[in-house]
Amino acid sequence: MAREDWEVFRLTGVAHLMSISGLHVTMFAWLAGTVIGWLWRRSARAPLWLPAPQAARWGGLVCALAYALLAGWGVPAQRTVGMIAVVVLLRTVGARWPLHAVLLAVALAVAMGDPWALLQPGFWLSFVAVALLVASEPAQAAPEATAAGWRAAALQALRGGLRTQAVATVGLAPLTLVFFQQLSLVGFAANLVAIPLVTLLVVPLAMAGVLLPPLWSLAAAFVEGLMVLLHAMAAWPWALWQTAAAPLWALACGLLAGALAVLPLPPRWRWLALPLLLPLLWPPVPRPGPGQFELVAADVGQGTAVLVRTQRHLLVYDAGPAYTPEADAGSRVLLPLLRARGERHISLLMLSHRDTDHTGGAAALLDGLPVRALASSLENGHPLLANAAARQVPHSACNAGQRWVWDGVQFDVLHPPAEALAAERRGKPNTLSCVLRVQATAPGLGGGPPPSALLTGDIEAAQEAALVQQHGAALASRLLLVPHHGSKTSSTPAFLQAVRPAQAVVQAAYRSRYGHPAPAVMARYEALGVQPLRSDRCGAYVQAADGSGHCQRQMGRRYWHHGSAAPHPAPPAGRP
Structure with a gap:
């Protein structure tokens, strides 16, 4: 199938x-x-x-x-x-x-x-x-003896089937919402x-x-x-x-509601199921305040996928890899993650470049959620552009100089230049990666500098040098998505000195066949006092609206997670 x-x-x-x-x-x-x-x-x-x-x-x-x-x-x-x-x-x-x-x-x-x-x-x-x-009472009731013939027996069987289906549907509804955040x-x-x-x-x-x-x-x-x-x-x-994933107290209320609805209890007790189920159907969904953003670097293996959430908008930067012809990060990771977070649509889907470890899950996202706009460096005629056009999703090329503000949060596209996109569209896709900087305006944790993030795609040394020459100290960002998954061709010393990240996140597969991240590159970050957080060890990385962050794997460690937790250094004072 x-x-x-x-x-x-x-x-x-x-x-x-x-x-x-x-x-x-x-x-x-x-x-x-x-x-x-x-x-x-x-x-x-x-x-x-x-x-x-x-x-x-x-x-x-x-x-x-x-x-x-x-x-x-x-x-x-x-x-x-x-x-x-x-x-x-x-x-x-x-x-x-x-x-x-x-x-x-x-x-x-x-x-x-x-x-x-x-x-x-x-x-x-x-x-x-x-x-x-x-x-439940219907399942325990003994079948009534009847001599009225096959019609009465058929009617009795029909009633029993309807009761059984009703018990299963109503009783399992809370569990279905708990596990899958959806109900047919x-x-x-x-x-x-x-x-x-x-x-x-x-x-x-x-x-x-x-x-x-x-x-x-x-x-x-x-x-x-x-x-x-x-x-x-x-x-x-x-x-x-x-619906979104509900908190623990709402889960408990929902499960109790399912039991009350089908157990053989007096009607006054069964009616309690409705108010108990409401927190599971409409759970509270926290959102960043004005001038704040939340960032999630998903664990998609060898690829990139980042969610940036403001108060009323959602940006998805890249869509992860395709694992097999029938499975990709969009359907297996991002869509379940977005649904669990209560997301109803994607305000902007930005695909940094055409490599499949960045676009493999894009088709699933277009199929699974309404996408309001698409930005990319994809060439004309790419299948994803045809897919977006068929769904009437407007597409624009990401060009350096583009800027917009969502809910008090500023977004700046720093790369590629329009002339490079036009001249090298058929060239090496890494060189055309969309580079996006996100800047909050609300203070960070403890009244510190407003958080910021730099999403770099797969840019390499030449593009990093061009960014340093053009923007210089304006590249400074609290969080850096490590370019090209920590490849030897990226993360040059001059670029790192300009960005001065307090936190660096590497999205790479466990035992990556490409050798990502390269030990020499990780040593450069450590020399700056930054311990990179790797998705193969950290899992998804979540930066909260106040700039604090955590590894999701640390928050829900299992007994088979061996070794000590990934280090999580505090950001140096004064860094953005």
Whole structure:
């Protein structure tokens, strides 16, 4: 399936059906057990050795295990096979456990077998979904006996399916917002169609196609029909609710709201779910004040991507690399980061030059968020310019001398000169990198100088010399994005003396195949009393509105992060 298809599944909330879900494993186990039991009863001796019901159960378990292993042994498959195994074992020994005890035992077994599963959203979504169905009143109610015929039975099954889907949708909504900061508003309706279609028609036909290949074409026809419906639903204006990452207290309130909404409680308690859920739906999003900006140098591997946020505007400087034809920093890092920060649009996307480690994620950003304007040194005819034109995103070349002010924060483009852009457009792209200086006007931490930042792209020694000659001491900036990822061709001594950074950030991959950053270059910074912060060790670097900064990896260290924290020197007094 293409990335565009998965985007439609995400928007409509049916992605769980397009992977190997627990429902598919259970259905396969039931079908396999039915066939094995039927064959077992045809034997004259086999039932004397092992009763047919037990043979069907154990055979179904073995088939479910094989199916789950073949499908990749994901957490939902582990949970399902574990629950089937516990039930089969209990039936064999004549014991009976309540469903919540079975679920707890399986969760413990999965966590002991793979402790890292606790960090996967799929673990919590899978087990919590079943726990809610077990704990909710509709899931516990015994089926009513009826003699009214197949119509009443079908109506009862329909009501049960609607209740089950409602419990899963409402109960898992807070968890979905916690993990993904988004909620499909058409998911309930989409799943009402997709679940029976995929479970009762597509999956059985796909399995039967192993014996009768023409059935695969029939299954594909059902999938194509479903995709038409899902595309239409995904295009609805309010198909998806997106929000920023909420603080811990809002997460706790939201999870409590989901439990209250589906548990068998008096109505007056269930109504409390609505006010408890509101902080998770509309969490507070802090923004810089007038004259301030916040900067995030994202950890995208071997590439550049920087977010600059003022009070009402967002600038994205470069979009990171493309990892594979199906994955890039835009879709894997920047879009989730922007959504978690509550960003609704990009005021300006600036692409410093055409190298793919700077533009690899740009197409995903254009697809994923509204972009108000594009600035770059890309040549005419570049695919990204055609992409932007098709979306009616205005494009302008970044020329030295351009200046604008957002919310009291000044932005200056220092490079390339217009004549260089015109003469060398087909030349080495590094020499045409857009260089941007950002200057706050509000005082920094403790009333110090207003923070500033210099974003340099991949300029090399000649461009650095030209900047020093033209701007001199005006290049001075508190934060410097180290040119060309710390390459030997950049960060000349004269340039560093002019910039006089208090903080230098290197965006480079772990064990970069290009040798970035070069030890000799890092020694130049250290000689100036600046300890460069490397994204391969520091993770994302965040400079707050007051000029203070931190490494994100230090803020949320894991037990597998070995060694001491990256040094974080205090800025020398008087530096901008």
